[in-house]
Amino acid sequence: MNRSTAVALATAAIVAPGIALAPAASAGSAPADDTLHLQAHLSPVPFSKVTGSGTATVTLKGDQATVTLKARGLLAGAPHAQHFHIAAKGQCPPASAARTVNGMKSVFTTDGAPFYGAIGTSLTTSGDTGPGSGLAIDRFPVGSKIDYHRTITLSAEAAKSLREGTGVVVVHGIDVNGNGKYDDVLGPSDLDPKLPAEATNPALCGSLSTSAQGAVKGGMGGSHAEGGSTLAATTGAGLLAAAAGAFYLRRRMHRTG
Ligand SMILES: [Cu+2]
Numbered sequence: 001m002n003r004s005t006a007v008a009l010a011t012a013a014i015v016a017p018g019i020a021l022a023p024a025a026s027a028g029s030a031p032a033d034d035t036l037h038l039q040a041h042l043s044p045v046p047f048s049k050v051t052g053s054g055t056a057t058v059t060l061k062g063d064q065a066t067v068t069l070k071a072r073g074l075l076a077g078a079p080h081a082q083h084f085h086i087a088a089k090g091q092c093p094p095a096s097a098a099r100t101v102n103g104m105k106s107v108f109t110t111d112g113a114p115f116y117g118a119i120g121t122s123l124t125t126s127g128d129t130g131p132g133s134g135l136a137i138d139r140f141p142v143g144s145k146i147d148y149h150r151t152i153t154l155s156a157e158a159a160k161s162l163r164e165g166t167g168v169v170v171v172h173g174i175d176v177n178g179n180g181k182y183d184d185v186l187g188p189s190d191l192d193p194k195l196p197a198e199a200t201n202p203a204l205c206g207s208l209s210t211s212a213q214g215a216v217k218g219g220m221g222g223s224h225a226e227g228g229s230t231l232a233a234t235t236g237a238g239l240l241a242a243a244a245g246a247f248y249l250r251r252r253m254h255r256t257g
Helices: 003-021 109-116 157-162 225-257
Strands: 034-046 052-059 064-072 082-088 099-101 104-106 117-123 146-153 167-174 200-205
Touching: 034 157, 034 167, 052 157, 064 167, 064 225, 082 109, 082 157, 109 167, 109 200, 117 157
Parallel strands: none
Antiparallel strands: 034 052, 034 200, 052 064, 064 146, 082 117, 082 167, 099 104, 167 200
């Protein structure tokens, strides 16, 4: 068994309890031909010092998502993890979500979780796209510009979240002191203390919403109030999964650092 398989299995084991706590799944309620068009405008996360922007479009057909993500203004020469975060408020974190480290405010990845939720899908360039690949940096775009296009299969949980309008696109990796690399100016990452926070803090964020056709069907809108316990469970699972994935980023950082 190779390591990625082991991580995937571990992730499945971790996530399973969260699924068990979730409200009854909407099995069969979304016909396979129920195509949904979603889009997001990606804006800098408060205090990230990112000046770029981006767009994302998702065509969701059943659980098949065709994803196009374009972004610019990111740290050059550095890997940028990118995900669908799911099943929370479907929002990007406001400035009030930030913590203060070394006299500077910054929104860490977990600070945003109450707004954008846990990692539901890792927008990797190849291979696995589950939460366990959340920091599989060898398979994320590198550089200041992202031009990403891939058709992937979403988990039932992620597809459900996107259909309900709680999917959020988040691109990670910032350089608040402008020295051209990820360093420890903000201390350690909240996902893995062996990594610098700059490598994992969110940079760009945008909520996925439907285009003008109003594709959110009746009966889906009322489920948010009951989501509290589910959110707590799945957010924890997602963070554990991200921690498992941090192994890859650590290797990458040591190799390039
Ligand atoms: Cu993310």
